[in-house]
Amino acid sequence: MTRAVIVRQLGGPEVMNLEDWPLASPGPGQVALRQTAIGLNFIDTYQRSGLYPVQLPFVAGNEGAGVITALGEGVTGFAVGDRVAYQGQVGAYAAERLAPADRMVHIPAGISDQTAAAIMLKGLTAYYLLFKTWPVARGETILWHAAAGGTGLIATQWAKALGATVIGTAGSDDKVALAKAHGCDHVINYRTEDFAARVRELTGGRGVDVVYDGVGKATFEKSLDCLRPRGLLASFGNASGVVSIPDVTLLARKGSLYVTRPTGAHYMGTRAELVEGAASLFEAVASGAIKVEIGRTFALADAAEAHRALENRETTGSVILLP
Template sequence: MTKAIVIRQTGGPDVMTLEDWPVAQPGPGQALIEQTAIGLNFIDTYQRSGLYPVSLPFVGGNEGAGVVKAIGPDVHTVKVGDRVCYQGQIGAYAQERLIAADRLVPIPNGISDETAAAVLLKGLTAYYLLFMTWKVEAGQTILWHAAAGGTGQIATQWAKALGAKVIGTAGGPEKVALAKRNGCDHVIDYRTEDFAERVKEITGGRGVDVVYDGVGKATFDASLNCLRPRGLMVSFGNASGVVSVPDLGILARKGSLYVTRPTTATYLGDRAVLLDGAEALFGAILSGDIKVDISARFPLADARQAHQALEGRQTTGSVILTP
């Protein structure tokens, strides 16, 4: 048995309870991990609320780091004692867990367990968005919504290191200042400014090459007005609600625009791509191109409070749970 945050019905943060949860010995292809740090992400809240359906009951969370305690038959990717991390594997809110061994990523020297748990999901999201969904190159201009958030801070630093001109949005003076410190050439306070108008001013009326939007419903329509003709709208999250586009003709009227809704599971499903992304991410951290901000730590037992803080937009950077 292990202590875990269990969700037996969907709803608000109060549906999460700390319970004893059974943990079996690893079977074929599996590893047993003793966790040292757990990452907090918006997808955790989507699964808890029922927006992204998961079979009940389940242990929340999708990202963590720790040490391999045991391995099952036919496991050749990790060994007992390895420091490892993972993302996109539900069941993270626990002291110990079973996991498919081929989804584990080695943690290199120079990267702490906390850093790995804080950045892998967000950093690999930034990786596939910046390098695969739209290959950002020097001289291009991008708009990143929620630039002071966990994924935003990583992505804007990385995009700046690639030579892009980075425009970010954030809410309030403190978050605007934080986004400026993390790679943004311009930061627009969406609470007091019309971000679409400001983007056109900043770009001299041209618009940006690509918009990265993890906010969703509240920003989607205006974001289309920020794009240059044949630009790409990347919608990768639903923090403000689910996006719907009932009239595809709007893309034609606004300049033959492209829209995509990528997912980590699709882009990083192949282990080789997963490892390539992790190597690039950890390399950028070790080189100093990306500086990691862990803004808050909550004990595992306080997962409810952590969700409340995340959904209430009270956090910046990355937040971790400590088992």
């Protein structure tokens, strides 16, 4: 048995409860982990609410770090005692868990378990968006919404290191200051300014090459107004609601624009892609190009409180749970 945060019915944060949960020995291709830190992400809230379907009941969470305590049949490349991290594997909100060995990556010396848990999902999201969805080139200008969030703080620093001009948005003066301290050349307070008009002003009327938008419904159409002709909107999250495009000719009227809805499942689907992305991420952290901001920590038992803080926009940087 282990202690885990269980979702037995869909709904708000109150549907999550810390319970005893059965834990078997690792099967073929699996490892057993004693978890040391667990990342909190918006996808966790989407699964809990039912926006992203997961079969009930389930252990919440998708990202963590820990120490391997046992190996299943056929596992190679890992040993008991190895420090590893992962993302995209439901079942993270637990003191111990089983997980596929081929979705684990070794944590390099010099990077703590808490840092690894804080960056795996968010950092690999930043990686595929900046290097694969739209490979950012030196001299380009990008707009990143929620620049003071966990993914935003990683991505804006990384984009700046790539030589881009980085414009961010944030929802308070404190968040604006935090985003400016983490790579943004300009930060727009979307609560007090029209961000589309300000982007046009900052770019001399041209618009940005690419918009990265994890906010969703509230920012979608005005994000299109920020793009140069033939620019790309990468819509990768739904924090304010799901996006819909009732009339695709809108993209033609606004400049023959491109829109994509990327997910990590399609960019990190193979082990080779996962290892490549994690190596790039860990290297950027080790070099100092990315400084990891852990805004808050919660006990595993307080996962519901952590979800409320995330959904109410009360957090900055990465948030982690400690088992």
